[in-house]
Amino acid sequence: xxxxxxxxxxxxxxxxxxxxxxxxxxxxxxxxxxxxxxxxxxxxxxxxxxxxxxxxxxxxxxxxxxxxxxxxxxxxxxxxxxxxxxxxxxxxxxxxxxxxxxxxxxxxxxxxxxxxxxxxxxxxxxxxxxxxxxxxxxxxxxxxxxxxxxxxxxxxxxxxxxxxxxxxxxxxxxxxxxxxxxxxxxxxxxxxxxxxxxxxxxxxxxxxxxxxxxxxxxxxxxxxxxxxxxxxxxxxxxxxxxxxxxxxxxxxxxxxxxxxxxxxxxxxxxxxxxxxxxxxxxxxxxxxxxxxxxxxxxxxxxxxxxxxxxxxxxxxxxxxxxxxxxxxxxxxxxxxxxxxxxxxxxxxxxxxxxxxxxxxxxxxxxxxxxxxxxxxxxxxxxxxxxxxxxxxxxxxxxxxxxxxxxxxxxxxxxxxxxxxxxxxxxxxxxxxxxxxxxxxxxxxxxxxxxxxxxxxxxxxxxxxxxxxxxxxxxxxxxxxxxxxxxxxxxxxxxxxxxxxxxxxxxxxxxxxxxxxxxxxxxxxxxxxxxxxxxxxxxxxxxxxxxxxxxxxxxxxxxxxxxxxxxxxxxxxxxxxxxxxxxxxxxxxxxxxxxxxxxxxxxxxxxxxxxxxxxxxxxxxxxxxxxxxxxxxxxxxxxxxxxxxxxxxxxxxxxxxxxxxxxxxxxxxxxxxxxxxxxxxxxxxxxxxxxxxxxxxxxxxxxxxxxxxxxxxxxxxxxxxxxxxxxxxxxxxxxxxxxxxxxxxxxxxxxxxxxxxxxxxxxxxxxxxxxxxxxxxxxxxxxxxxxxxxxxxxxxxxxxxxxxxxxxxxxxxxxxxxxxxxxxxxxxxxxxxxxxxxxxxxxxxxxxxxxxxxxxxxxxxxxxxxxxxxxxxxxxxxxxxxxxxx
Numbered sequence: 001x002x003x004x005x006x007x008x009x010x011x012x013x014x015x016x017x018x019x020x021x022x023x024x025x026x027x028x029x030x031x032x033x034x035x036x037x038x039x040x041x042x043x044x045x046x047x048x049x050x051x052x053x054x055x056x057x058x059x060x061x062x063x064x065x066x067x068x069x070x071x072x073x074x075x076x077x078x079x080x081x082x083x084x085x086x087x088x089x090x091x092x093x094x095x096x097x098x099x100x101x102x103x104x105x106x107x108x109x110x111x112x113x114x115x116x117x118x119x120x121x122x123x124x125x126x127x128x129x130x131x132x133x134x135x136x137x138x139x140x141x142x143x144x145x146x147x148x149x150x151x152x153x154x155x156x157x158x159x160x161x162x163x164x165x166x167x168x169x170x171x172x173x174x175x176x177x178x179x180x181x182x183x184x185x186x187x188x189x190x191x192x193x194x195x196x197x198x199x200x201x202x203x204x205x206x207x208x209x210x211x212x213x214x215x216x217x218x219x220x221x222x223x224x225x226x227x228x229x230x231x232x233x234x235x236x237x238x239x240x241x242x243x244x245x246x247x248x249x250x251x252x253x254x255x256x257x258x259x260x261x262x263x264x265x266x267x268x269x270x271x272x273x274x275x276x277x278x279x280x281x282x283x284x285x286x287x288x289x290x291x292x293x294x295x296x297x298x299x300x301x302x303x304x305x306x307x308x309x310x311x312x313x314x315x316x317x318x319x320x321x322x323x324x325x326x327x328x329x330x331x332x333x334x335x336x337x338x339x340x341x342x343x344x345x346x347x348x349x350x351x352x353x354x355x356x357x358x359x360x361x362x363x364x365x366x367x368x369x370x371x372x373x374x375x376x377x378x379x380x381x382x383x384x385x386x387x388x389x390x391x392x393x394x395x396x397x398x399x400x401x402x403x404x405x406x407x408x409x410x411x412x413x414x415x416x417x418x419x420x421x422x423x424x425x426x427x428x429x430x431x432x433x434x435x436x437x438x439x440x441x442x443x444x445x446x447x448x449x450x451x452x453x454x455x456x457x458x459x460x461x462x463x464x465x466x467x468x469x470x471x472x473x474x475x476x477x478x479x480x481x482x483x484x485x486x487x488x489x490x491x492x493x494x495x496x497x498x499x500x501x502x503x504x505x506x507x508x509x510x511x512x513x514x515x516x517x518x519x520x521x522x523x524x525x526x527x528x529x530x531x532x533x534x535x536x537x538x539x540x541x542x543x544x545x546x547x548x549x550x551x552x553x554x555x556x557x558x559x560x561x562x563x564x565x566x567x568x569x570x571x572x573x574x575x576x577x578x579x580x581x582x583x584x585x586x587x588x589x590x591x592x593x594x595x596x597x598x599x600x601x602x603x604x605x606x607x608x609x610x611x612x613x614x615x616x617x618x619x620x621x622x623x624x625x626x627x628x629x630x631x632x633x634x635x636x637x638x639x640x641x642x643x644x645x646x647x648x649x650x651x652x653x654x655x656x657x658x659x660x661x662x663x664x665x666x667x668x669x670x671x672x673x674x675x676x677x678x679x680x681x682x683x684x685x686x687x688x689x690x691x692x693x694x695x696x697x698x699x700x701x702x703x704x705x706x707x708x709x710x711x712x713x714x715x716x717x718x719x720x721x722x723x724x725x726x727x728x729x730x731x732x733x734x735x736x737x738x739x740x741x742x743x744x745x746x747x748x749x750x751x752x753x754x755x756x757x758x759x760x761x762x763x764x765x766x767x768x769x770x771x772x773x774x775x776x777x778x779x780x781x782x783x784x785x786x787x788x789x790x791x792x793x794x795x796x797x798x799x800x801x802x803x804x805x806x807x808x809x810x811x812x813x814x815x816x817x818x819x820x821x822x823x824x825x826x827x828x829x830x831x832x833x834x835x836x837x838x839x840x841x842x843x844x845x846x847x848x849x850x851x852x853x854x855x856x857x858x859x860x861x862x863x864x865x866x867x868x869x870x871x872x873x874x875x876x877x878x879x880x881x882x883x884x885x
Contacts, residue, residue, distance in 0.1 A: 151175060152214045153221045154242075164227055168273050172212060172223045179389065183218050189246040191220070195253060210266060211253070219244040222256065224265035228272075297363075299346045301872045304363060307336045308372050309863065312856035315836040318369055325351055325364055334364060370849060375871060377852025380863050384414075384429045384855075385455055391416040393819045394457070395464030396491075397428070398448055398473075398480075399827035400436055401834070405843045409834060409850075410436040410444075411827040412451060415464070417795070417815045424796045426818050428628040428826040430858040431455065433834065433851045441472045445483040459484075462491045466821035468499045490759065492728060497625050497635060498823040500721040505618055506552055508713045509611075514706045518607045521599045522561055523550050525572065528592050535589070539575055543568040556622060559615035566612050573600055573668055602672055603703065606661035610654070610707060614714070617645050626825035633736060633791055635822050636729040639722045643715060650711040654704055674699030725822075731755060732817040735810075737789030740776050748772055755813060762816065768809035775807050791817055833857050 149155045150173035157163060174196075182190040191213065197205040212221045219242025243252065256262050311318050311332055320331030326338055341348040354362040388394050397413040412431045417424065434451055438444050452459055465481055467473035473480045474495055481493040509515050526547045529539045540546065548564050551557035565572065579585055579593040621642045625635055665672040733739055734751035749769045756765035779786050782797055789797075795814040798804055804811050837853050838845050845853075856863055 154214045154216045224269035228265040228268040313860045395821045397824045401831045408436040411830045413826045441479045445480045464820040466494045496824045504717040542571040559619040605664045609660040610657045737786045741787045771807045
């Protein structure tokens with residue numbers, strides 16, 4: 001038995017092993033990565049006889065050597081740790097590093113095939129793989145930050161061969177910076193977008209494709225010089241510096257454009273771009289492999305995007321209790337992918353690989369799902385916000401509601417005039433759900449302003465605001481609308497007309513005891529049948545339309561309940577009568593039915609007909625006011641028509657109502673008259689004088705008095721609550737076709753002058769007065785029926801015939817008027833989507849995911865216009881290089 005080694009012997013053994021490892025590391029490093037030298041531009045030509053690095057020589061290795069090399073490369077994946085076997089979509093670091101071997105810079109030193117391959121074979125035969133792992137840990141992978149911008153070099157990572165290929169293939173993305181406010185420097189100067197274009201001798205302008213502007217640092221960069229310049233000493237080519245001396249832009253841009261170094265960088269850029277797209281670079285084999293891999297992922301990602309959009313548009317949950325595809329309860333997303341794989345070979349093969357190996361990248365994980373949802377939601381939101389910015393003027397609508405997890409969700413909706421392809425439309429666009437932590441007008445207004453700043457929307461361009469009638473939103477002194485108007489007095493407040501009209505009906509229903517009792521009886525009838533399944537089944541056998549519940553907040557609820565009861569009144573009465581006479585039923589049911597029958601008298605029948613007519617008339621206007629495209633002129637006409645209808649019903653009296661009550665009472669065998677109340681007797685004292693001939697109103701006159709009180713309350717509330725909208729309508733009323741036709745030009749020009757004073761930052765008074773006169777004549781000749789033309793039709797006329805340059809102030813005034821809101825019904829509709837998306841099974845959903853899922857569901861028409869292929873192209877381009885090829 002050999003003696004145990006001493007400490008000195010162990011030390012010598014460790015030193016010898018260390019020397020062996022260092023030798024192996026140097027050998028591999030010499031063979032794989034040659035020192036970088038400057039090459040002529042034609043070094044990318046495959047026809048040049050320049051020695052190739054390992055990426056081209058690897059195919060010449062013998063089969064057994066390749067297997068040994070692959071075994072050594074795959075060493076980290078052979079670890080038996082179960083945590084490393086988990087199927088994740090996040091790439092393993094060693095996988096990334098493995099692919100870096102292919103991206104090493106080409107060398108100019110001639111390679112001796114036999115010697116180098118023999119050295120490689122010797123290196124592979126060494127038992128320790130540690131030096132290779134150390135060698136592969138090179139900082140060459142593309143790691144793009146969250147704020148990465150193709151046009152902003154400040155956000156770019158370290159420029160290496162991989163990133164150079166990536167940025168040349170995808171960029172630069174050129175923006176025009178139209179309507180962008182460039183920040184001022186210390187001298188009060190700023191960059192102007194005109195420098196992005198070069199004016200030719202003939203006056204034409206061409207885009208300087210090489211010039212990039214950094215929003216983060218407020219400086220300029222030269223794209224080809226940053227990417228290809230050998231010495232980044234000039235301001236235009238240095239990422240750390242950039243150029244921001246705006247005073248000397250005139251000579252500096254031209255001088256740099258004509259400099260030899262710039263021309264050389266441009267030549268390298270275009271030559272490399274040409275060879276890259278033509279597949280003639282020295283790593284064309286690698287590029288083809290990446291292209292093939294990218295096409296594969298594009299096909300898979302196209303399916304993933306479509307499935308996620310399908311789930312989002314239909315408010316479906318994506319995940320189940322099991323994250324493994326093909327397993328029970330794996331969720332709608334994975335189940336749909338499994339179904340589609342039956343008809344898609346690429347997807348089927350990918351799923352097979354995922355199930356066969358634990359370390360295969362699948363892109364099925366919840367992280368990737370959230371990433372795609374976020375990408376789609378962000379793209380949709382950016383597109384909508386860009387539309388708003390192009391329109392310039394907009395109105396804000398905010399409303400709050402608690403969600404299933406007891407968080408206050410504030411819905412943000414913007415209204416604006418959208419002009420596309422010669423078509424004018426009024427849009428109300430959902431933007432976001434934001435969690436609100438405030439209840440006061442001050443706190444809510446700060447949250448709203450902060451959100452508008454985050455969306456890069458100028459509050460100075462806001463021309464309208466609309467909220468519900470809550471005091472913290474619509475308060476005269478401390479409400480949100482008052483605080484917003486203190487910052488921008490042109491943000492005209494329009495209370496939600498749908499909420500206002502709902503309050504008109506609710507207030508009229510509480511005008512007297514008779515009306516309160518009537519609606520309470522309607523609710524009791526619904527409660528009596530709906531609280532028992534057997535009673536509800538008995539009732540449904542006799543009626544065609546089910547009874548509805550009344551509500552103080554839900555629009556149209558009272559009309560639905562009264563209308564349903566009126567249409568089934570006889571059947572409901574007969575069912576109650578049968579229950580009250582059936583001794584087999586519980587006594588609670590018999591007593592309840594008997595008590596309800598006492599309330600179903602002649603008085604109730606008359607009120608049922610009266611309120612059905614009133615609520616039907618109000619509800620018809622209420623539904624029309626909730627349309628997105630409705631404008632103030634149309635809403636004002638509807639309210640005026642409603643006032644006229646109520647006034648007509650009041651003047652006609654109650655004869656028709658009483659006649660309906662008599663018909664129903666006779667059919668049911670009930671007295672067709674108002675029951676007399678017992679006259680109250682007052683005790684007469686010795687010193688009091690009581691006249692016995694005091695006139696007392698009859699029950700019919702009492703009924704008529706209460707009815708007139710209802711009509712008067714409705715008319716009064718309509719006049720008061722819609723006064724603000726009527727005032728706004730009068731300010732812009734001269735822009736109607738009927739006003740242009742009927743009123744004199746002096747009156748129209750006076751109205752134009754008054755409007756110019758209010759909107760002095762938007763309208764030029766003298767020009768506006770002059771334009772409106774010519775526009776009237778122009779409209780007469782272009783429109784066959786000017787009298788019937790609405791402001792929207794007049795704006796469409798200006799757009800169709802390209803008259804914006806001739807009548808700019810008229811066009812601006814029409815856009816401002818059409819931008820003003822009518823209701824917050826769009827916010828209310830978004831709450832319905834919120835309840836479908838965040839239900840009790842999905843109550844822990846994060847705020848960002850809620851907003852993204854909601855915007856994909858609500859604005860699905862805009863989602864359909866997204867360039868999904870472009871999103872997939874960028875997504876696949878980034879992911880392809882993270883996969884070991």
